[in-house]
Amino acid sequence: MNKASIRIGFDFDKVFADYPPLIPSKVINYLYKKHNHKLSYRIPGRFEQKIRVLSHHTFFRPPIKRNIEALKKITKEKDLEIFLISSRFQFLKERTEKWLNKNNFKKYFKELYFNFENQQPHLFKDDIINKLKIKKYIDDDLHLLMYLAQKHPEIDFYWIENNFDKDKFDLPSTIIPIKDLEEFCNKYI
């Protein structure tokens, strides 16, 4: 019997790699976006890139252990294909490689995709999700998921929820809020 595999995509930052300790996520998310009421992400200038490279030192991006433990369980399930789809820009390539190697992380995925050509993150993710025929996709960025959900009614999206975005949106039925990957693994696999 040849059952087709289900393809699952995971975001990277704030799903597996945490934000720097002591800085509220709200502040970091604010810096990542433009604020003109359209979904649009900033590509930082040279100086800010240097600061961002520093802040992406593996020391400041601790692995989110709970989620990685859940990922390990998920990878043991049959008939799943697991992909990493991250919109990290090109200037973070080296830092990203270091993190992946230090945490021995590539082995969990069939393929890993990063936005090293610096597209707008939501357009990049839309492209990859299309190309890979992803069926379930997990991310912490609700603005981005709202964009993707509207384009892909056939895909189940899972939002790792946070308190500050919670009340701002009416979630469509295809965006399912989850506390963490443990919950995703227990209820939706």
Ligand SMILES: [Mg+2]
């Ligand atoms: Mg993220």
